[in-house]
Amino acid sequence: MKRKSLLVIISMALALSGCHVIAVSSPGHRPVVVVPAGPPAIVVTERPRLVFVSEHGIYFAPDLEVDLYFDHGLWFYFYDNAWYKSSDYQGPWTVVEVKRLPPGLRKIPPGHLKKAFREKETKQKFKGKGKGIK
Structure with a gap:
């Protein structure tokens, strides 16, 4: 019985000898944490003017300057090929x-x-203001 137990222990030791553990806190082996960055904050002094x-x-x-x-009741913001939403225009x-x-x-x-919208505003702003550029 002792011989079987010893054989099992030696077999396990040999099997596990190829395994090793790297401590997370060891220098040079740090985990990489990837946190996707959200869009930058929209900085405005008052609620933006909205057009329906x-x-x-x-x-x-x-x-x-952003697509808002x-x-x-929800705000949608397009930034860096992704859509974001919020209940407030400032996030x-x-x-x-x-x-x-x-x-x-x-x-x-x-x-x-x-x-x-900007093209339409420009056309309306200059409508009837001279004959244009020739």
């Missing part, structure tokens, strides 16, 4: 899947509304 886009049923903030939208922001965006927002390419 009836064809998409959503509001957007044309005066900001509003729908049913905190959480990632939201495209399939969870409001239907009207899913149909809008990022940056499109802002560009279209």
Whole structure:
């Protein structure tokens, strides 16, 4: 019986001799923690002006440099090829899947509304102001 126990212990020792453990706190072997960075904070002094886009049923903030939208009490922010949502326009922001965006927002390419709105404002601003450039 002692011989069997000794044989089992030696077998286990040989089997485990190829295994080793690296302590997390040992120098040079530190774990890498990857925390996805969210979007930068939107810094504004007051609530952004919103414009309703009836064809998409959503509001957007044309005066900001970022793509910021509003729908049913939630703010949506497009940054670095990802969508974020928040209950406040200043965050905190959480990632939201495209399939969870409001239907009207899913149909809008990022940056499109802002560009279209600025072009429309420019046309209205200069409408009837001379004959243009020749």
